[in-house]
Amino acid sequence: MKIAMFPLSGVFVPGDEVSLRVFEPRYVEMCRDLLAGEDLVFATVMITAGSEVGGSDKRGDIGTLVGIEQMYATDDGGYVVFGRAGSRCTITEWLPDDPYPSAEAVVMAPLTVQPDDRDGVCDRLTMSAQRVRSLIYQLTEQRGISMEPLVELTTLAAGQWTHDIQHDDAVDAAFWSLVRHTPCGPHDRYVLLHASNVGDGLDILDRILEHVTEVITFQAFPSD
Numbered sequence: 001m002k003i004a005m006f007p008l009s010g011v012f013v014p015g016d017e018v019s020l021r022v023f024e025p026r027y028v029e030m031c032r033d034l035l036a037g038e039d040l041v042f043a044t045v046m047i048t049a050g051s052e053v054g055g056s057d058k059r060g061d062i063g064t065l066v067g068i069e070q071m072y073a074t075d076d077g078g079y080v081v082f083g084r085a086g087s088r089c090t091i092t093e094w095l096p097d098d099p100y101p102s103a104e105a106v107v108m109a110p111l112t113v114q115p116d117d118r119d120g121v122c123d124r125l126t127m128s129a130q131r132v133r134s135l136i137y138q139l140t141e142q143r144g145i146s147m148e149p150l151v152e153l154t155t156l157a158a159g160q161w162t163h164d165i166q167h168d169d170a171v172d173a174a175f176w177s178l179v180r181h182t183p184c185g186p187h188d189r190y191v192l193l194h195a196s197n198v199g200d201g202l203d204i205l206d207r208i209l210e211h212v213t214e215v216i217t218f219q220a221f222p223s224d
Helices: 025-036 115-143 151-158 168-181 186-193 198-220
Strands: 002-008 017-022 041-049 058-073 079-095 102-107
Touching: 002 025, 002 058, 002 079, 017 025, 025 041, 025 058, 025 079, 041 079, 041 102, 058 186, 115 151, 115 168, 115 198, 151 168, 168 198, 186 198
Parallel strands: 002 041
Antiparallel strands: 002 102, 017 079, 041 058, 058 079, 079 102
């Protein structure tokens, strides 16, 4: 499918709330075209080198579809866009940036898990959620900031979400919920988008959490 693309320095993963301030003329035109069309959907992709503004950037090969929920025109001729990230997509061909970036893309299926492995994967997700929650508490204490209750993360960490899990979609949703709460940077999120199944994604996440733990531990020691 051909889809409008919005290259960004950040990375959205499935389930993320999306808020964008659109001011560059080519993306303003993209918004106008989306409003005039039938499908209020575009895709974001990570800029691996270069700048968000002005073009001449290098872009990743996996993006995330975004469904627009609200769009407001601003006094300066731009737009404010609110939406939610949905499925991942693979970019198969970049088309000319005329009048704005677009590409041929294929929607990726939800992450899968073998039925025989489902219980083990669910247990790993629960333990990873407990680990992420612990890291967030350490970060908030270290930085002296308050933290809003993380309902989704608390539910995952409690393990109650695993009751009567029958479909891969539920495990896929739980994995991306965990990723959304993980304190990591855009590069790590982009690597996670490449996961081929939930087990593979958890392996990647384990390595990321090890690094985050090392950083938090290092920062906990006072400098001389």
